[in-house]
Amino acid sequence: MTAFDDAEARARRDDLAARALRICEERCWRIAAAESLTGGLLADAFVRIPGASKVFLGSAVTYDIHAKAGILGVDGNLLDREGAVHPQVAMQMARSTARLYSTMPEYRGRVVGLSTTGVAGPGPDGDKPAGLVYIGISLPYDDRRNDDVVEARELHLSGTREQVRLGTVEAVLKHLNLLLG
Numbered sequence: 001m002t003a004f005d006d007a008e009a010r011a012r013r014d015d016l017a018a019r020a021l022r023i024c025e026e027r028c029w030r031i032a033a034a035e036s037l038t039g040g041l042l043a044d045a046f047v048r049i050p051g052a053s054k055v056f057l058g059s060a061v062t063y064d065i066h067a068k069a070g071i072l073g074v075d076g077n078l079l080d081r082e083g084a085v086h087p088q089v090a091m092q093m094a095r096s097t098a099r100l101y102s103t104m105p106e107y108r109g110r111v112v113g114l115s116t117t118g119v120a121g122p123g124p125d126g127d128k129p130a131g132l133v134y135i136g137i138s139l140p141y142d143d144r145r146n147d148d149v150v151e152a153r154e155l156h157l158s159g160t161r162e163q164v165r166l167g168t169v170e171a172v173l174k175h176l177n178l179l180l181g
Helices: 007-026 041-047 065-070 076-082 087-101 161-180
Strands: 030-035 056-061 111-118 132-142 147-156
Touching (some): 007 030, 030 087, 056 087, 065 076, 087 132, 087 147, 111 161, 132 161, 147 161
Parallel strands (some): 030 056
């Protein structure tokens, strides 16, 4: 057990996930994710919470660069030029997963899209150092903002591969809660 995955860290992630689920349920929003380096850990953070199925729709683990393009529709030219570890890739992944899950009429325009892409380590990926991560968040249109939101955040995490992955999940949950208010 690492410092990023001790009982206190898990409780912190559980609290953040539960809060996001509660806020989204109150707004009749749903949550979907597209994960690369986290490989399902973000989905796990939500499904650990009883009742998550009222809000959490699912997660596409698109670890391979071609899966990002083929399944999510991330711009292939962007992927060829910049690779998968790039803020625009994170934003496209978040927006695409929201659109993918919004194809069901009952969820149209009400899906929060989350994404993770980066280098978990232990070493670099080409010129991208271990711990360089981008998270993406796409929020539906909201009268309070009078707009929708799509943004990426750059993270520089340290530690083991597992610590980088768990730190990414916590960062997504924290930033989601910040944006939800």
